[in-house]
Amino acid sequence: MGLCVADALGVPVEFMDRNTLADNPVVGMRAYGTYNQPAGTWSDDTSMTLCLADSLSRGLNYNDIMQNFLNWFKKGEFTPFSSAFDIGNTTMQALMRFEQGTAPLECGGNTEYDNGNGSLMRILPLLFYLQSIYGREFYQKDEAFAVIHKVSALTHAHKRSQIACGIYISIAAAMLLSDMNLAGAINLGLGKAMEYYRIQEGLAEELILYKRLEDKGFAELPPENIRSGGYVVDTLEAAIWCLLNTDNYKDCVLKAVNLGSDTDTVAAVAGGLAGLKYGYNDIPQEWVEVIIKREYIESLCTKLYFALTR
Numbered sequence: 001m002g003l004c005v006a007d008a009l010g011v012p013v014e015f016m017d018r019n020t021l022a023d024n025p026v027v028g029m030r031a032y033g034t035y036n037q038p039a040g041t042w043s044d045d046t047s048m049t050l051c052l053a054d055s056l057s058r059g060l061n062y063n064d065i066m067q068n069f070l071n072w073f074k075k076g077e078f079t080p081f082s083s084a085f086d087i088g089n090t091t092m093q094a095l096m097r098f099e100q101g102t103a104p105l106e107c108g109g110n111t112e113y114d115n116g117n118g119s120l121m122r123i124l125p126l127l128f129y130l131q132s133i134y135g136r137e138f139y140q141k142d143e144a145f146a147v148i149h150k151v152s153a154l155t156h157a158h159k160r161s162q163i164a165c166g167i168y169i170s171i172a173a174a175m176l177l178s179d180m181n182l183a184g185a186i187n188l189g190l191g192k193a194m195e196y197y198r199i200q201e202g203l204a205e206e207l208i209l210y211k212r213l214e215d216k217g218f219a220e221l222p223p224e225n226i227r228s229g230g231y232v233v234d235t236l237e238a239a240i241w242c243l244l245n246t247d248n249y250k251d252c253v254l255k256a257v258n259l260g261s262d263t264d265t266v267a268a269v270a271g272g273l274a275g276l277k278y279g280y281n282d283i284p285q286e287w288v289e290v291i292i293k294r295e296y297i298e299s300l301c302t303k304l305y306f307a308l309t310r
């Protein structure tokens with residue numbers, strides 16, 4: 001729900017630049033705008049996250065996840081109003097390959113240009129699956145990272161996108177440790193992921209791109225130095241920066257939306273983590289109440305919860 005509410009906040013102003021938003025910042029749920037949808041409408045970020053959550057409640061099956069993605073895109077399942085909108089190029093191409101019979105793990109784009117934020121925005125439910133299989137310390141296990149990389153590779157197979165997902169899931173795991181403040185959790189999760197990647201042949205050289213996240217002064221960077229477009233590295237940085245510069249769910253996701261550009265996805269990526277850290281009750285009730293098909297989303301979450309804790 002943390003991810004979904006943030007997505008819905010960003011949808012009406014997607015692609016708007018931050019200078020335009022500065023004159024009229026988003027402070028709550030808006031209607032219409034970019035896609036002319038009513039307030040509380042969520043987009044591909046939430047849809048694909050729900051596809052993954054639904055599939056994981058039946059176990060880990062790459063073909064099944066891709067079939068859910070295809071049912072979203074072609075049939076409008078997992079959507080607010082029974083039709084998909086807002087799909088990225090790399091994701092669309094992967095789904096077309098799958099439809100034409102390509103094996104799921106060979107569908108994802110793997111060029112340098114396939115590093116949009118399309119796998120990062122939908123990867124979060126995997127956290128709960130990994131914890132149920134490998135325990136809380138899953139980030140010390142090769143198998144767990146291999147699963148993260150494969151779930152990314154369904155659509156985004158380049159190592160840069162896979163590493164972004166690995167860092168994100170590792171931070172998400174740390175967010176659930178109750179004895180740690182937010183900055184400490186980000187530090188720990190990031191540190192564990194970096195520790196892992198530094199010794200992986202073929203992946204370590206990509207880490208230079210994520211170096212800023214580890215810089216001491218990262219949180220203090222001025223907004224001009226934070227990009228909020230669709231590039232996966234920028235999205236991960238922007239989300240972490242918003243988390244580090246706020247201390248509650250509402251301020252975090254509004255900061256993300258008001259960075260402009262890929263508003264819904266930067267907010268969704270930040271909002272997923274903010275939801276884990278601050279909890280459901282910190283999400284403004286008036287935002288949750290307008291989410292389209294709220295009960296349906298909550299039922300998919302509950303289904304996953306029971307499947308994994310059985």
Ligand SMILES: [Mg+2]
Binds near residue numbers: 043044086264
């Ligand atoms: Mg979207």
